[in-house]
Amino acid sequence: MAVLSREAVQERLRDLLGWELAERALRREFQFKTFRQAMAFVNAVAERAQAARHHPDIFISYNRVVMTLTTHSEGGVTEKDLDLARAIDEVASRQEG
Numbered sequence: 001m002a003v004l005s006r007e008a009v010q011e012r013l014r015d016l017l018g019w020e021l022a023e024r025a026l027r028r029e030f031q032f033k034t035f036r037q038a039m040a041f042v043n044a045v046a047e048r049a050q051a052a053r054h055h056p057d058i059f060i061s062y063n064r065v066v067m068t069l070t071t072h073s074e075g076g077v078t079e080k081d082l083d084l085a086r087a088i089d090e091v092a093s094r095q096e097g
Contacts (some may be wrong), residue, residue: 001071001074001078001079001080002074002078002080003024003071003074003075003077003078004060004076004077004078004079006013006021006035006092009021009026009077009082011064012028012082013026016082016086018089019085021067021077024070024075024077025057025068025069025070025076026068026069026076026077026081026082026085027035027066027067027068027069027079028067028068028088029064029065030064030065030066030067030076030092031063031064031065031067031082032063032065032095033063034063035062035063035086035095036061037095038060038062038065039060041065041091041092041095041097042065044059044094044095045058045067045087045088047088047092048084048088048090048091052080052083052084052087054071054080054081054083054084055067056068056069056071056084056088057069058090067073067088069081069085076085080084088097
């Protein structure tokens with residue numbers, strides 16, 4: 001899978017609220033009311049990531065979760081990362097609602 005140009009990533013990010021291009025990765029921070037909610041979110045994302053066979057880097061600090069997506073084998077952002085970002089957003093919207 002080919003690495004997307006910076007311009008192509010920026011264009012696609014218009015449809016992904018809260019995600020940013022940081023270095024050669026997508027990044028988004030999520031904040032929840034409690035640690036338990038943050039962990040439920042991470043576990044739900046883990047299920048989606050495992051099914052996609054594409055795994056985010058995850059940083060957890062109490063009720064704050066930072067997701068970073070990059071295709072390590074390609075050295076940058078690919079369509080796999082954008083697809084997983086959309087899936088993560090779906091999980092987040094269910095956690096909020």
